[in-house]
Each structure stands twice: as structure tokens, then as C-alpha cells.
Amino acid sequence: xxxxRVLVGTRKGAFILTSDGKREKWDISAPQFxxxxxxxxxxxxxxxxxxYASQSSSxxxxxxxxxxxxGKTWHQPGTxxxxxxxxxxxxxxxxxxxFVYDTSSETGKPLTTHQWYDGTPHPWEFKxxxxxxxxxxxxxxxxAGVEDAALFRSSDGGQTWxxxxxxxxxxxxxxxxxxxxxxxxxxxxxxxxxQGRMFIAISSAGAFRTxxxGKTWRPINRGLRSExxxxxxxxxxxxxxxxxxxxxxPNILFMQKHWDVMRSDDAGDSWxxxxxxxxxxxGFVIDVHAHEPNxxxxxxxxxxxxHFPPDGKLRVYRSRSGGNEWEALTQGLPQSDCYVxxxxxxxxxxxxxxxxxxFGTTGGQVYASADAGDSWAPIVRDLPAVVSVEVQTLL
Amino acid sequence: xxxxxxxxxxxKLAHVDGEVQLDIEGEVTQRSALDxxxxxxxxxxxxxxxxxxxxxxxxxxxxxxxxxxxHELPDAPLPDAVAxxxxxxxxxxxxxxx
Numbered sequence: 001x002x003x004x005r006v007l008v009g010t011r012k013g014a015f016i017l018t019s020d021g022k023r024e025k026w027d028i029s030a031p032q033f034x035x036x037x038x039x040x041x042x043x044x045x046x047x048x049x050x051x052y053a054s055q056s057s058s059x060x061x062x063x064x065x066x067x068x069x070x071g072k073t074w075h076q077p078g079t080x081x082x083x084x085x086x087x088x089x090x091x092x093x094x095x096x097x098x099f100v101y102d103t104s105s106e107t108g109k110p111l112t113t114h115q116w117y118d119g120t121p122h123p124w125e126f127k128x129x130x131x132x133x134x135x136x137x138x139x140x141x142x143x144a145g146v147e148d149a150a151l152f153r154s155s156d157g158g159q160t161w162x163x164x165x166x167x168x169x170x171x172x173x174x175x176x177x178x179x180x181x182x183x184x185x186x187x188x189x190x191x192x193x194x195q196g197r198m199f200i201a202i203s204s205a206g207a208f209r210t211x212x213x214g215k216t217w218r219p220i221n222r223g224l225r226s227e228x229x230x231x232x233x234x235x236x237x238x239x240x241x242x243x244x245x246x247x248x249x250p251n252i253l254f255m256q257k258h259w260d261v262m263r264s265d266d267a268g269d270s271w272x273x274x275x276x277x278x279x280x281x282x283g284f285v286i287d288v289h290a291h292e293p294n295x296x297x298x299x300x301x302x303x304x305x306x307h308f309p310p311d312g313k314l315r316v317y318r319s320r321s322g323g324n325e326w327e328a329l330t331q332g333l334p335q336s337d338c339y340v341x342x343x344x345x346x347x348x349x350x351x352x353x354x355x356x357x358x359f360g361t362t363g364g365q366v367y368a369s370a371d372a373g374d375s376w377a378p379i380v381r382d383l384p385a386v387v388s389v390e391v392q393t394l395l
Numbered sequence: 396x397x398x399x400x401x402x403x404x405x406x407k408l409a410h411v412d413g414e415v416q417l418d419i420e421g422e423v424t425q426r427s428a429l430d431x432x433x434x435x436x437x438x439x440x441x442x443x444x445x446x447x448x449x450x451x452x453x454x455x456x457x458x459x460x461x462x463x464x465x466h467e468l469p470d471a472p473l474p475d476a477v478a479x480x481x482x483x484x485x486x487x488x489x490x491x492x493x
Contacts, residue, residue, distance in 0.1 A: 035403075035404060036404065057404065058454050059402075059404070059455060059489065060404055060405060060408075060442040060443070060452065060454075060455070060488070061442055061445075061452060062441065063408065063438075063442070076408070078437075095440050095441065095446070097440070097441045097442075097446075098440070098446045099446075100446060100447050126447075
């Protein structure tokens with residue numbers, strides 16, 4: 001019997017919401033990692049029981065958690081529950097929270113500073129993992145996008161992490177600058193038809209692509225225009241909030257930028273604006289329908305200084321034409337006095353028929369639509385502020 | 396034997412309920428105490444001291460015998476009462492809201 005598992009990261013813990021394929025009745029888990037910020041959880045497509053979670057706090061730093069049973073139990077990789085935490089020779093069984101920038105001259109091209117908010121040089125400092133992206137082919141391989149922006153990979157189930165240093169070292173890294181939320185690598189898109197290709201996005205540096213598994217990278221920001229930087233069409237410096245892709249058309253990308261909703265038909269080589277009739281083109285999330293690659297969703301937010309929906313109405317906008325023509329989806333969503341935000345990793349879709357769409361708010365609601373956005377209902381209303389939402393479709 | 400008190404979040408990570416007791420060879424200092432703690436509980440590596448610099452994380456403090464020892468040198472001897480186990484070495488999350 002089909003079902004869905006919604007993985008919700010919040011400012012004060014993770015929650016797992018489960019339902020059968022009807023998506024009408026939901027079970028809400030107790031808080032996992034209560035009291036910690038959970039920026040992201042994501043399951044492996046190859047092994048849905050394998051879920052990775054990023055647990056962090058300003059006090060105690062970064063922790064990586066892994067579940068091998070669909071979220072029932074968790075452990076820090078390298079330290080299985082009930083087993084000794086050290087190998088027989090006394091050495092620790094991996095340090096799954098150790099993210100150290102590669103500064104070797106061979107691979108890391110010692111890059112010591114990026115730009116601070118005021119343009120002055122600032123040392124690179126690891127703060128947290130924003131996004132975890134499991135490999136499409138190997139449950140033990142997972143990528144981590146971190147703040148300060150860098151990409152790490154683990155090929156041992158999260159026990160140890162190595163930086164893919166060519167991204168920071170490709171040439172523009174010293175010019176990257178943080179956005180309001182920090183200088184974070186928040187989007188990682190893997191191309192199932194081309195194992196060497198990967199897209200990533202950084203606030204506020206822009207989007208980047210590798211075609212050789214991370215050995216070389218290049219900025220893919222042509223066509224973006226950002227009035228908040230000295231040269232609005234610069235090669236880097238754009239505050240990309242999110243990129244989405246349908247697996248069947250990996251050359252077509254959709255982007256929610258700080259301002260502007262954008263589309264690329266050539267794997268990021270060039271971008272065109274598709275904001276069309278949106279009430280505002282500021283926002284954070286963007287996602288693609290599971291079965292209709294030309295159907296996309298955004299949640300417009302009033303502005304960069306007022307992070308809530310325009311007019312106090314929480315509206316998802318759907319375009320069935322790949323952009324420019326948008327319709328407001330309001331049924332079941334609050335249409336007055338609503339002043340929540342929907343953060344960049346807080347929307348996801350399932351692959352059931354009809355496609356389910358989910359998003360979480362900073363007010364602690366998780367909304368679900370079991371009919372591709374036509375109607376919505378809250379799964380849960382009173383969680384801590386939601387940072388991320390992912391969905392696993394269980395068949 | 397020394398006694399170490401951890402904040403609730405770190406006790407949960409380490410799967411311990413109460414105080415931690417550690418045997419330390421040689422002088423009892425912040426460094427030797429934390430080295431012994433992390434050797435026993437590797438999952439705590441990086442949560443009290445930074446992985447790369449080994450410096451105390453900014454929002455972590457060390458108290459013992461009614462004193463704030465956070466800014467003492469890592470290799471300075473801890474008070475005798477800590478070294479003998481009469482008093483606990485307390486790892487504390489700074490009060491910072493949230």
C-alpha cells in the first residue's frame with residue numbers, strides 16, 4: 001500500500017508526518033532531536049529507510065544523524081547504538097560532524113577569505129550544514145551544502161566528509177558574500193541522466209554547475225539581474241534562493257531568486273525571467289510537479305524587507321506553462337491576517353497520482369495538497385518554525 | 396578520577412544520564428579533561444571545542460568551584476577540588492536565549 005512520509009526540520013527539532021496514499025489522516029511523531037535546529041532531513045531514493053539529518057545549534061555546533069529504519073531510530077554515523085564508540089585500537093569510529101575546509105595546495109587552492117557584508121575580506125568559517133542530498137545511486141553517498149558556502153561529500157554513510165574543494169577554488173570564491181541568512185550553499189541538484197553533472201546554489205554568490213563530478217565548476221548566472229550589487233549582471237554575487245528541476249528534463253531549471261523567478265532551458269547557461277503576473281516575484285521556495293514538468297509552484301513573499309505574504313493572504317502560485325502565466329491557489333489556505341514566511345527548503349512534492357504538494361511555514365504550519373495544489377489542508381498547525389520539508393513516497 | 400557535568404543536550408548525545416567520571420593520567424587541566432572526555436565519548440568531538448582549532452566554542456563555558464574558568468589557559472591546572480573529584484568540572488551552554 002502506498003504512503004508518504006514527510007520529513008520536517010524546524011528550529012527546535014524534527015518531526016515525521018506519515019499518511020497512507022489518501023493523504024487525509026496523518027500521524028505526527030514526537031519531536032526528534034528536541035531543542036536543536038534541524039535545517040534539513042532527506043531520505044535516499046535508493047533506500048527509503050536511509051535518512052540523513054542535519055542537527056545543529058549555536059552552542060554545540062554541527063551533528064549529523066542517520067536513520068536506517070525510516071526515522072524510527074537515529075544514530076551519529078560511526079557510532080551505532082549500543083556499540084563501542086571507538087574501534088579496537090582506541091581510535092574514534094569516524095567523526096561525522098567534522099567538516100574541515102580543504103586548504104591543501106594540490107586540491108584546495110588555499111582560499112582563506114570571502115567577502116563580508118561590507119565587502120571586506122572575511123575568513124572562511126564552518127557554521128552548519130544547510131542541505132543534505134543523498135546520491136541517486138548509492139545510499140552511503142551523500143552531499144552536504146554548508147555555511148560558509150562549500151560542498152562536502154561522504155561516501156561512507158556520513159561517517160566522514162571531504163570537501164569538493166574545486167567549487168570554492170574555481171576562481172570566484174574570494175568574491176562571494178553572505179546573504180541575510182548567512183553565506184550558505186542551500187541547493188544541490190543531481191542529474192540522474194548524467195552522473196557527472198550537478199547544480200548548486202549559494203546565497204549570495206549564485207548558481208554553479210559541474211559536469212565532471214565536482215572536479216571543475218563554473219558560474220551559471222548569465223541572464224540574472226540583481227540591483228542590490230554594484231554590477232547587476234555580474235558573473236557572481238546573485239542571491240539565488242532556490243533552484244528546482246524535473247528529473248525527466250534536467251536541462252530545464254527553475255529559479256526563485258531574491259527577486260525574480262527565472263527559467264533556464266540550457267542547464268543554466270542562460271536565464272530568462274518568468275515572473276509574469278505574480279503579485280510579487282520575491283520569495284524563497286520553488287518546486288516542480290512530479291508528473292508535469294512544465295507545472296511549477298512558488299509562494300510569493302511581499303519583499304526583501306517584509307518576509308510575509310502580500311495582503312496577509314497565503315497563496316501558492318502555480319504555472320502550468322513553465323512560467324509567466326500564474327494562478328493563485330487559495331482553497332484551504334488562510335486568506336486574511338497571515339504573516340508567515342516559507343523558507344527556501346520548505347516545499348516538496350510526492351510522486352503519487354495525483355501529485356501531492358507540501359510546504360511549511362515559519363508559523364509552524366505544514367500544509368498539504370493531495371490534488372496538485374487545487375486544495376490545501378494543514379497536516380499540523382503548531383510546530384516550531386519550519387525550516388525544511390521533504391517528502392518520501394513509499395510504494 | 397574527575398567528575399564532569401555536561402549540559403542536557405550533550406548528555407543526550409553521549410547517552411549518559413548523570414555526571415561523567417573520567418580517569419586522567421598526569422596533570423588535570425582543561426585540555427586533559429576534555430581530551431579524556433572526547434576519547435570516551437567521541438560523539439562529543441566538535442561540540443565543545445572546534446574540530447580544527449580546538450578552541451572552546453563561543454557559547455560554551457567552563458565552571459568549577461563557583462568560578463568561571465572559561466578563559467583560563469587550556470593547560471593551566473584545574474582547581475585541586477576538581478582534580479581530586481571533590482568538585483565537578485561543569486561544561487555549560489551559555490545563557491543566550493532561545
